[in-house]
Amino acid sequence: MAALGLNLGYLLVQMFSFLVMFVVLRAWVYGPVLELLAARREKISKSLEDARKAEELREHTEAESSKILAAARAERATIVADATYQAEKRAADIIRGAEKEREELLTAANLEAESKVQGALEELRPQIAAIAIAAAGRIVQGALDDARQHALIDSFFSGVREGKVTILEGEALSGAAAVVTSAITLNDPEKEKIKKALADKLGGSAKVSFRVDPSILGGIVIRVGDHEVNGSARQTLAQLQESLR
Amino acid sequence: MTASSDNRILGIKNRYLVLVLLIGWAVAYRIMPPVLMRIQLPAEELTHAVQLPLLGRFAFTNTMAAMLISDLILLVLAFSFSRAARAALAAGGRAIGGVSGAVEALLEALYGLTETNAGRWAREIFPWFATIVLVVLVNNWLELIPGVDSIGILHAAEHGFAVQATALGTTIVGAATHNEAGGLFELVPLVRVNSTDLNFTVALALIAVFMVQVFGIRALGVGYFKKFWNTSTMFTKPIFGVIDFGVGLLELVSEFSKILSFSFRLFGNVFAGSVLLFVIGYLVPSFAQTIFLMLEFGVGLIQAVVFGMLTMVFMSQAVVSHHGDEHADPEGAAAHD
Amino acid sequence: MEGNIVQMGQVIGAGLAMMGAIGAGAGIGIVVSGAVQAMGRNPDFAGTIQTNMILGIAFAESIAIYCLVVALLILFVGVS
Incomplete structure (x- = not known):
């Protein structure tokens, strides 16, 4: 150890x-x-x-x-x-x-x-009517030759005769001068007939003068003093226009 | 001497410093070649021996000097650690820095090991474990300090070395020859590592094994001795009873072999390490010893931990009663080593 | 260096005694091999395995230590 x-x-x-x-x-x-x-x-x-x-x-x-x-x-x-x-x-x-x-x-x-439109139409209607009447007048003028003119006048007088057309229902028209307007120059028989018819109404001393106005288209217009008997085609057309309005 | 942040010491980069030191080492080796020390097992006596009545021859040896140095180091370490730990405790368990922090980390790891092995006995066993580790560690690492084992007193001797006076002192210059004029001397180191003294390792081993028995008796009472003298199954089991009895006797033998293996393991490793350092320093002029110093650093740590851990494991096995299979645990393995 | 035959025998005997370290070395190698494999297989138990590995190394090493003891006894105590 x-x-x-x-x-x-x-x-x-x-x-x-x-x-x-x-x-x-x-x-x-x-x-x-x-x-x-x-x-x-x-x-x-x-x-x-x-x-x-x-x-x-x-x-x-x-x-x-x-x-x-x-x-x-x-x-x-x-x-x-x-x-x-x-x-x-x-x-x-x-x-x-x-x-x-x-x-x-x-x-x-x-x-x-x-x-x-309505208004326009309203406005247009008389014009149209006028135009239409004018056109119709022109047509009527073209269409109314002498024969027809005379026939128209005849039918006027025949209407008077038959009482269809009342002309100058008899007040105090005696003595007044009457003016007869026609579209064409009236021939003598017609003038005589008108004078005679007027003399019946107005008395014998009535002075009748004749005028020619083509604008009345046809027929005749008789004016006595303030009264007027309108048997013209124009008058008819105007009545038509009035009814169209 | 701490390295600055850019790895410089004294203004020189570390690698150049190492190179200069290596060259200086080689030059010194050329001028004054080292000699192989005489390798001696017992510690050298530094003083005159006295004869004590009961103990026999007694002298102050160089390993005792190492023991005192290591004790001093441990005392300083313990004192500084105590102060640091109390400061840390006062601060609510914050971390400790410096060397005390390293000690704390080591102890924490050791305590963890103890807890996993010993369970509720951990607080009892831990102080022995840690003391053995710390004491052996400090003693082993003393070897790494330059001058230990190499500075000493010259004694005239019959088989020694020639000496020569130099500017700094006296040094050994040559191997032993018989015909030197000035006589022959041998060096007695002032400090020799304690672990290369068998007294230290045997003392430690005796204490460790004794404390293992103490723990066993404290835990199991008289029943602890049944481990060694097992007659309980002798007559109940025909053949295995006898075998169990034999195993018990082997346990008894193993307790003594534990002392032997404990003491000689530590002694052998450290003694062989210091001899290795002598021989390498003698053979290779430069640098090689540094590598072996690193090796000795590792060996010193491992041997300290192994000594302590084995003690801890034996203690934690002693506190557990042995009714089970005795070959299943390392205690049984210890019986065969 | 003159010697005698007893010294020669001592030195040779010590060297032969240390041959027992062969077994211890091999044993330590086996222990570490197994332990490293085990650690590689389950790294979670590396701590436990390491503890047991160190214990095993210690036991294997003690054989070598007995060899060392015998060698030292032969060298320094002698045969007388």
Whole structure:
């Protein structure tokens, strides 16, 4: 053993040294380090707990926020639907109103146009009638040759004779001068006939003068004083125009 | 001497500094070649030995000097750690910086290991575990300090080395020859690493194994000894009872073999490490020893942790009762080593 | 350096005794191989595996330590 260096004294010294170190380290190092470890462990578990709580809080908040979000989404959807409905309704109203207005305008315009047309027609009628009568007069003038003129005059007198034509119903016309206007120059028999007829009415002393006026177209016009018996074609046409008006 | 932020020491970039040091080393080797130290197992005595009544021969050895130095280092470390830890505790468990922070990290890792192995006995076992680790670690790492194992007192000796006076002191200059005029000397280092002294490792191993038994008795009472003297199944099971009894005796033997393996593992590793450093320093002029210093750094740490961890594991197995299969646990394996 | 046959025997015997370290070396290699494979398979248990690996290495190494003890005994204690 001595050759290996083992020696009881040295051995005891080393043991003593180790035990002293054990006591010192236990007092100065292990106590504090175990406390430190415990404190750190507690701190770690506490912070883990805190982290867990924070996580819970976060999850809670997330759920709440998602709930709020969902509610907001639903509300938004309803608002959008409502607004769409309102807008559609409003649009429909507007369209309907516009259509109505358009129809009204159309009706009014139609009416106005109609009335204008009517007015125009009203205005046009006498002119047309005048034109038509003028045209008719022209035609009648062309159509009334001598024979017809005479026939017309004959028919006038025959009408007088038959009582169809009332001429100068007999008041105080005696003595007045009579003017007979015709379209053509009357021949003598006719003149005699007229004189004779007038003499019947006016008395024998009546002075009869004859005038030719082609504008009366046909027939004859007899004027005695203020009275006039109009058997002319013009008169007939004027009566026709009056009735057309 | 700390490196500045741009990796400079004394204004020189680190790599050039290393180069200069290597060249200087090689030059020094040429001028004054190192000699291979005499390798000796027992610690050298620094003082005159006295004969004590019961203990026998006693002297102050160089390993005792290393022991005192390491104790001093540990005391300073413990004191500073105590102050730092109390300050940290007062501040609500904030982190500790510096060397104390490193110690705290190491102890935290060790405590974690203890907790996984020993469970509720962790607080009892941890101080032994940690003390063994710290003491062995500091003692092992003393080897890395320059001057340890190489600065010492010259003694005249029959088988020694020639010496020569230099400007700075006296140094050994050559291998031993018989016909030197000035006589021959041998160097007795002032400080020799404690772990290369069997007294230290055996003391540690004895304490560790003794405390294992103490923990076993504290946990299981007298029933703890049934592990070693197992006659309970001797007559109930015809053959296996005898085998169990034999296993119990093997357990007893293994407790003693634990002392042997504990002490010689540490001693062998560190002693071999220092011999390796001597030989490498003698053989290779430059740089090679640096690599082996790094290796010794690792070996010192691993041996410290292994010593402590084995103690811890044995303790945590001793506090558990052994009714199950004894071959399933490492205790059974320990019986066969 | 004159020696005697006892010294020679001691040195040779110590060297031969250290041959037992072969087995320990191989054993440590096997232990570490298995442990590293296990760590690779389930890295979550790397801590536990490492603890057991170091224990296994220690047990394997103790064989080599016995060899060392015997070698040291032969070298320094001698045969007398």
